[in-house]
Amino acid sequence: MKTLATTAGEPAGPSAGTRRRPAGRTLLAAGLGAAALAGAALTWGPALFDDGPRPLPGPAGRALSAAHAGAPASLPDLAALIGDRKAWLREHPGDEASWAVLGAAYTERGTRIAGPADFGRAERALRKSLAVRPAKRGNVDAQLALGALANARGDYARGRAWAERVRRAAPKRWTAYPVLIDAYKGLGDYAAAHKAAEALQGLRxxxxxxxxxxxxxxxxxxxxxxxxxxxxxxxxxxxxxxxxxxxxxxxxxxxxxxxxxxxxxxxxxxxxxxxxxxxxxxxxxxxxxxxxxxxxxxxxxxxxLEAMPLPEYALEAGELYEAAGLDGDAATQYETLRARVTEAGSYGVNGELVLARYETDHGAPEEALRRLRAEWARGHRSMEVADALGWALYRTGRAEEALPYAKRATDEGRRSALFSYHRGQIERALGEYGAARRHLAEALRTNPHFSPLLAPRAKEALAALGDPPPGGPKSLQKPRGSAAGPREQRPAARPRPAR
Missing domain, CATH: 1.25.40.10 (Tetratricopeptide repeat domain)
Known part of the structure; x- marks a missing residue:
């Protein structure tokens, strides 16, 4: 049997002759979303080998075994699985389960190496799976894999829709729950995400x-x-x-x-x-x-950036270069960020949040605000988006409008130095000096190194506010527009928006 040729930069897999049977008819696929890139893995259902023979030994078999346990496969084993299924499907194009396996494997690899081209390959494979066996005829594998793919692209509403459809049809399928968790978090529904995490614990x-x-x-x-x-x-x-x-x-x-x-x-x-x-x-x-x-x-x-060229990493590197006074190197990283977001966007990946964070602090805050308002309108209301939207509003001179978003980010529960810093600066701009002092101090207490650029500014802002008045203020958050108390006078001029 002829060995499958390498295409589009993919390593060639085993020849079709090394496999004579599908990997299992009840294989489920679920990758983690972009918010959990480090642990991204195919989590295929507990019925992996229930009604089909176990895969033959070798790297493709190891990848399937890892997926069965909910563990990430090694990248070489994952590449072998992709090659194996492609070779098999050349001879057996009507095997919808193997199309679903192939699509899920592409999604995982694309997430693990930040290779958005794999997402296009994943969608084509999954659509072929549904063409052979439609969703209404019980093709759960492809539906769940499409949910994982949607999350990986940052389309959380679609990810939720696919995963909820699977959960309604098969509530005991534990592989639906990681997809649901990612989708709920991307949409800002943390109560549902926590409930799904508890359900997952009960099932697996x-x-x-x-x-x-x-x-x-x-x-x-x-x-x-x-x-x-x-x-x-x-x-x-x-x-x-x-x-x-x-x-x-x-x-x-x-x-x-x-x-x-x-x-x-x-x-x-x-x-x-x-x-x-x-x-x-x-x-x-x-x-x-x-x-x-x-x-x-x-x-x-x-x-x-060589192993996993995410725009988030380019932003972090750029800010460290900038803090070190290496502005030319910083500019190179920021250009890399923009190029990666553009490239990923051509494959359907939503990079609005990281691009808006860059624009807010290093580019055009008004453009960042436009992007983040659009994200909020489409239902992407995570803590990260709430924090970024509040900060963009502040940086464009809309501190009063910014505060509810900053509060939403900090009040959800996560202890984030960045969120606390942003809220403190917004409160400082509004003259809520007690609250500002508390949140700026909280940022530095949570993580005094949270940002090479912003942590020093947090220290400066806190020092500018000075010590609290003797005995403490009557209210840490004075009503906006009220006169300053006798022991804590307003500065002569309100601080300008800080970066």
């Missing part, structure tokens, strides 16, 4: 479910629970790829607590298992920069 144990639980605890602000659950997830992880993803999660939690040395240690442990793990490279770069080890940080950012 192991590292994948525990990692989801840790993220849910983090979003509620339950740091101790999040860390303990993430440690358990790492202990239960199967294989280097999943172990690395769990160690990355522990690194992120340490970073958010303001512990860059501990964070760097966790990221380094992940990189010992998967040397090109993009999220851990970017995380370690961030932590090294916070420790003043900028040359090493720049090295890791370059490696991260």
């Amino acid at each position: 144990r192991g590292a994948a479910a525990l990692d989801r639980a840790a993220q849910s605890f983090r979003d509620r602000g339950w740091r101790e629970d999040a860390n303990a659950t993430a440690i358990e997830a790492a202990a239960r992880a199967q294989g280097p790829a999943q172990k690395a993803a769990c160690l990355y999660r522990l690194g992120e939690l340490a970073w958010e607590r303001g512990e860059p040395a501990e964070a760097a240690a966790q990221y380094t442990a992940a990189l010992r298992l998967v040397p090109a793990h993009g999220p851990s490279l970017a995380g370690r770069a961030r932590a090294l920069g916070a420790q003043g080890r900028t040359a090493e940080a720049f090295r890791d950012y370059r490696a991260a």
Whole structure:
């Protein structure tokens, strides 16, 4: 049998002759969304081998076995699975289950390497699966994979619609719940996301479910629970790829607590298992920069962008270069960001949030505001979007309109130094000095290294506010427009919007 040729930069898989049967008729596919890139994995249903033979040994079989356990496959094994299914489908184009497997595998690879071209391949494969066996005839595999693909592209309403359709038809299919969690979080429905995470825990144990639980605890602000659950997830992880993803999660939690040395240690442990793990490279770069080890940080950012060229990483690297006074290098990173967003957009990926964050602080705030208003209008109301929209309103001179969005971001529960900083600056502009002082101090207490550009500004703003009046103000948040109290007078001029 002729070996499948390499196309579009994909490694050739095993020849069609190495496989004589489909991988299983009840295979489910569900990838994680763009908000959880580090742990992105195919989570295929518990009935993987129930009514079909187990796959033959080899890398494609290992990828399927990892998916069955809810663990990410190694990238070489994932490439082998893609090649294997393509070869099989040349001879068996009517196998809708294998089309669904192929589409889900493309989605995972595209997410793991930030390769948006794979998303177009994924959609074509999944549409072929539905053409062979439509959704109304019970093609659950393709529906759930389409939900995961929608989330990976940042289309959370569509991701929710596909996953909810599967849950209604098969409420015990645990693989529907990771897709639901990502969709709900992208839409800002955290109550539903937490409920879905609890349902997942009831249906499935192991590292994948525990990692989801840790993220849910983090979003509620339950740091101790999040860390303990993430440690358990790492202990239960199967294989280097999943172990690395769990160690990355522990690194992120340490970073958010303001512990860059501990964070760097966790990221380094992940990189010992998967040397090109993009999220851990970017995380370690961030932590090294916070420790003043900028040359090493720049090295890791370059490696991260080579392994996983996300625009978010280019933004982080650019801000570190800017903080170091290397404006030319910063400009190069910002151009990379814009180019990556444009490229991904041609494959249906929504990069509005990261582009708006860049424009708000480094480009055109009014353009950022336009983009973020559109995101809010389409139902994308996550904490991140609320925070970014509030900050864009503030940066365009609309501090009063900005405050409700800043409050929404901080009041959801997550302890974010960036969110607290933004809220504090907005309150400062409005003359709510007690609240501003509290939130700026909270930002620095949460993580004094949260941004190479903004953390120093938080310290400056807090110093400018000075100490609170003796005995404390009667109200930390005076009604807007009210006269200043006798012990805490307003400054002669309201501070201009800070960056």
